[in-house]
Amino acid sequence: MTQDTVPSLFAPVDTFVRRHIGPDESDVVEMLAFVDAPNLEALVDQAMPSSIRMVEKFELETLPARPLGETETLARIRKIADRNVVMRSLIGLGYHGCIVPPVVLRNVLENPGWYTQYTPYQAEISQGRLEALLNFQTMIADLTGLPMANASLLDEATAAAEAMHMSHAALRGKRSVYFVSDRCHPQTLSVVRTRAEAVGIEIEEGDAESVDFTRGDIFGLLLQYPASDGQVLDYAPLVARAHASKVLVTVAADLLSLVLLRPPGEFGADICIGSAQRFGVPMGYGGPHAAFLSTREDHKRTLPGRIIGTSRDRRGKLAYRMAMQTREQHIRRQKATSNICTAQVLLAIMAGMYGVYHGPAGLRAIASRVYGLTKTLAAGIRALGHSVDSGLVFDTLRVRVSSGDADAMLVRARSSGINLRLLDAQHVGISLDERSDLDEVTRLLKVFSSRGQNVPSVESLAAAVDLQVPQEHRRTTAFLTHPTFNRYHAEHEMLRYLTRLQNRDLSLTTSMISLGSCTMKLNAVSEMIPITWPEFSDMHPFAPIEQAQGYRELFDNLESWLCTITGFSAVSLQPNAGSQGEFSGLLTIRAFHRHRGEENRNVCLIPISAHGTNPASAVMAGMKVVVVACDSKGNIDIEDLRAKAEKHKDNLAAMMVTYPSTHGVFEARIREMCSIVHEFGGQVYLDGANMNAQVGHCRPGDYGADVCHLNLHKTFAIPHGGGGPGVGPIGVVKHLAPFLPGHALVDNRANGPVVAAAPWGSAGVLPISWMYIALMGARGLQRATSLAILNANYMAKRLGDAYPVLYCGEHGRVAHEFIVDLRPFERSAGVLAEDVAKRLMDFGFHAPTMSFPVPGTLMIEPTESESRRELDRFCEAMLAIRAEIQAIEDGALDREDNPLKFAPHPSEAVVATDWPHGYSREQAAYPLPWVRENKFWPHVARIDNAWGDRHLHCTCPAVESFVESDA
Numbered sequence: 001m002t003q004d005t006v007p008s009l010f011a012p013v014d015t016f017v018r019r020h021i022g023p024d025e026s027d028v029v030e031m032l033a034f035v036d037a038p039n040l041e042a043l044v045d046q047a048m049p050s051s052i053r054m055v056e057k058f059e060l061e062t063l064p065a066r067p068l069g070e071t072e073t074l075a076r077i078r079k080i081a082d083r084n085v086v087m088r089s090l091i092g093l094g095y096h097g098c099i100v101p102p103v104v105l106r107n108v109l110e111n112p113g114w115y116t117q118y119t120p121y122q123a124e125i126s127q128g129r130l131e132a133l134l135n136f137q138t139m140i141a142d143l144t145g146l147p148m149a150n151a152s153l154l155d156e157a158t159a160a161a162e163a164m165h166m167s168h169a170a171l172r173g174k175r176s177v178y179f180v181s182d183r184c185h186p187q188t189l190s191v192v193r194t195r196a197e198a199v200g201i202e203i204e205e206g207d208a209e210s211v212d213f214t215r216g217d218i219f220g221l222l223l224q225y226p227a228s229d230g231q232v233l234d235y236a237p238l239v240a241r242a243h244a245s246k247v248l249v250t251v252a253a254d255l256l257s258l259v260l261l262r263p264p265g266e267f268g269a270d271i272c273i274g275s276a277q278r279f280g281v282p283m284g285y286g287g288p289h290a291a292f293l294s295t296r297e298d299h300k301r302t303l304p305g306r307i308i309g310t311s312r313d314r315r316g317k318l319a320y321r322m323a324m325q326t327r328e329q330h331i332r333r334q335k336a337t338s339n340i341c342t343a344q345v346l347l348a349i350m351a352g353m354y355g356v357y358h359g360p361a362g363l364r365a366i367a368s369r370v371y372g373l374t375k376t377l378a379a380g381i382r383a384l385g386h387s388v389d390s391g392l393v394f395d396t397l398r399v400r401v402s403s404g405d406a407d408a409m410l411v412r413a414r415s416s417g418i419n420l421r422l423l424d425a426q427h428v429g430i431s432l433d434e435r436s437d438l439d440e441v442t443r444l445l446k447v448f449s450s451r452g453q454n455v456p457s458v459e460s461l462a463a464a465v466d467l468q469v470p471q472e473h474r475r476t477t478a479f480l481t482h483p484t485f486n487r488y489h490a491e492h493e494m495l496r497y498l499t500r501l502q503n504r505d506l507s508l509t510t511s512m513i514s515l516g517s518c519t520m521k522l523n524a525v526s527e528m529i530p531i532t533w534p535e536f537s538d539m540h541p542f543a544p545i546e547q548a549q550g551y552r553e554l555f556d557n558l559e560s561w562l563c564t565i566t567g568f569s570a571v572s573l574q575p576n577a578g579s580q581g582e583f584s585g586l587l588t589i590r591a592f593h594r595h596r597g598e599e600n601r602n603v604c605l606i607p608i609s610a611h612g613t614n615p616a617s618a619v620m621a622g623m624k625v626v627v628v629a630c631d632s633k634g635n636i637d638i639e640d641l642r643a644k645a646e647k648h649k650d651n652l653a654a655m656m657v658t659y660p661s662t663h664g665v666f667e668a669r670i671r672e673m674c675s676i677v678h679e680f681g682g683q684v685y686l687d688g689a690n691m692n693a694q695v696g697h698c699r700p701g702d703y704g705a706d707v708c709h710l711n712l713h714k715t716f717a718i719p720h721g722g723g724g725p726g727v728g729p730i731g732v733v734k735h736l737a738p739f740l741p742g743h744a745l746v747d748n749r750a751n752g753p754v755v756a757a758a759p760w761g762s763a764g765v766l767p768i769s770w771m772y773i774a775l776m777g778a779r780g781l782q783r784a785t786s787l788a789i790l791n792a793n794y795m796a797k798r799l800g801d802a803y804p805v806l807y808c809g810e811h812g813r814v815a816h817e818f819i820v821d822l823r824p825f826e827r828s829a830g831v832l833a834e835d836v837a838k839r840l841m842d843f844g845f846h847a848p849t850m851s852f853p854v855p856g857t858l859m860i861e862p863t864e865s866e867s868r869r870e871l872d873r874f875c876e877a878m879l880a881i882r883a884e885i886q887a888i889e890d891g892a893l894d895r896e897d898n899p900l901k902f903a904p905h906p907s908e909a910v911v912a913t914d915w916p917h918g919y920s921r922e923q924a925a926y927p928l929p930w931v932r933e934n935k936f937w938p939h940v941a942r943i944d945n946a947w948g949d950r951h952l953h954c955t956c957p958a959v960e961s962f963v964e965s966d967a
Helices: 025-034 040-047 070-081 102-109 127-144 156-170 186-199 236-244 297-302 328-335 345-383 406-415 438-448 458-463 491-502 525-532 549-566 578-595 613-620 638-647 670-679 734-739 763-800 824-829 833-842 868-890 907-911 921-925 929-934 945-950
Strands: 177-181 202-206 218-225 248-253 271-275 291-295 308-312 318-322 396-400 427-431 570-572 603-607 624-628 652-658 683-688 707-710 730-732 818-821 857-860
Touching (some): 040 763, 070 763, 127 291, 127 308, 127 345, 156 177, 156 271, 156 291, 156 297, 186 578, 308 945, 345 396, 549 570, 549 730, 570 734, 578 683, 638 652, 670 683, 763 818, 833 857
Parallel strands (some): 248 271, 603 652, 683 707
Antiparallel strands (some): 271 291, 396 427
């Protein structure tokens, strides 16, 4: 008898599928009856075209047929983790060991109140994380010496590429050369090259000191500070020369070094980028980490990603919200300056809280300790007869091995449990970090000592070290002077601060978040547990591959499972966000065409209903966007598609299509669409944002797609974290597999373009998706899809009489999400979609996706994880709001003074002495009886976004100086 044939009596009792899926069996029966479907299979048949349904049994290799228990699955991944060998990696290259403050580890990273929040589009119920992100921006602005910082980017290399695009745009594309110092991190150069090549920018690499800027074709310069080999150089004269020729300068800086070193903004840098990883975020074999980008006020309009700013609510209270670029891609589409639509919010919050917890004095102590240990180590290595580059360093040494055999020195170090960086045949690099101490310095000196050689005493070496940074390089300006960075250094105070902010945010711990196209499903605790195990979290991305065999097994499993789920031949895990997956997929298509001698193929057909990042990604990949129309039912217009494919047949590269569509419908003619594109020489890129409506029932690779990106943070349970991290791997058909992303520093079995700094992107959170798939199994995944479709159809029917459902399939069914039309209420009652969204906050709910893809609508997605009780609560809230709209239409409520127009109602407004409204306080705060059971109070009233953009302020404000006037 095998484990897989154990009688049911002895099967595990802690199985997961029943915990993940909300409705129980009796609920499913009643819901099916309500939607007039005899069973789940019949409902799926009505929602999904038969032409795309899988015919073979859906199974996943390496997983047993029977359901796994959570304990058993954790034991399996424990064995995988144990195959990783965690050494002290002093490799550097922008990745460092760090100490995660336990109060931040437990109360942010491991806390679902922080990691299950959504992107703060609804600012009134996101004030906690918005304040935390403003802390991050303030910290970055202070340390870099530049006034404007964004709320984080995907990684340092991506930030460098975004800075290149900013610089190019600043000179209106009139120059074509971007110069990159050869002292930059190599992975950064690789990503910058990829991004530049796609849009026709020429990259030159070399000695920045010798470049002639007067030649007139260079628009930007990228420098590393300190340099990748550790040297701290005085860039001020170089920056002045560049500026004299109107060349913009970007400095990739080590954040901790800026505590002691002169900040880039003070020696003239226009843009500063880097990674905040060493501020309390584990290495995680490459990510996720919060990159940063700061700049001068002049460039604020082209700053990529999210920017948090201050504003005021309608009562004049200080409030935070996303400024300027909010949903830029959905508005500007192919004219957007970037395709980055998210941030690394959870990791930025951790880094910002690291700064809050330590404060300026604590950071100075950490940086000074690292600096002192590095100088001590340098003195000892010199005493042992090796050469160490002269000049100022912060934490990194370039050592010329006396024997001339750097490889042998690396082997010796590894035998002592230490990884060093190989620079060339004679030189090694050593980067110390927050975890280093005198004992580690002693271990290193023993590695560098010859047989019989006396190792110098670290105590005597340390006593002789001068810890003063030379005046010309020393930081002299104050930083982190705001009270927030000087108030919470006691753990009690920090704990209360984190809890206070958490309580200002609505997350999945509060109620369902029914965001269409965003899939806010359960992020189970058992799935999250492995990410903080040292075997996963403490791995350096460029550690020797033989030390990461556990990660390799995890990657192999995930790639195999995702291939089976999608029907593709190969998968790349490198893209570290959905937007990067889009970009990577399109680059793969372009590389394929180029390989066939058809580099001219650069036209990308994109339906008007597509996600806003689609056209932005196409432009980034060097493609020309041609928009395809949709018909009155929201389907892609087949005749328009055919006409445009034929018109551009000589240059057609691809079509981008979201399936099911953003209108919440399985389009019946998807096979025909793919055939048309193939007929005229193009490839089909499928946006996999809605893959959770397909798993186990149909596969993109079977019905004609050539490439598909998968949002692991949607379909495969990685939490959204308030707007990141995300993971966006791509699957491809066989003929595209040779063109998948590769990486120069590590053999990751591919040789295509580099799209992320680390070979496997945000590898540190991939254990979450491994756990999810392993726990669900093939049958569980298939049932989850069916229940997502059932829940959506159940809600659509419950709400259909009150709110028109905009689009349905040919059998009257929706997919896993649906759109309700609120546009008629603007004329009948003066009520906008925004009013309904804000009113939902008074019921304790986050609004569904608002005004996308159709203005004036809400797109609702319940997911499979929500119970029937929660679905009903949300429907009751929506029906109660419809009754309030009816009261306005009937004249029982005033068109201007009503609960929708003044929503949300914070506690301060409800308990205030003055109540100027024609409706009661009780209706405002407790619109249904069950709201009293667990009232969630919005922290602020409705925020004035226009005022915030007119008075843009993106660092921590002095509350007492906040001006309430409209001056």
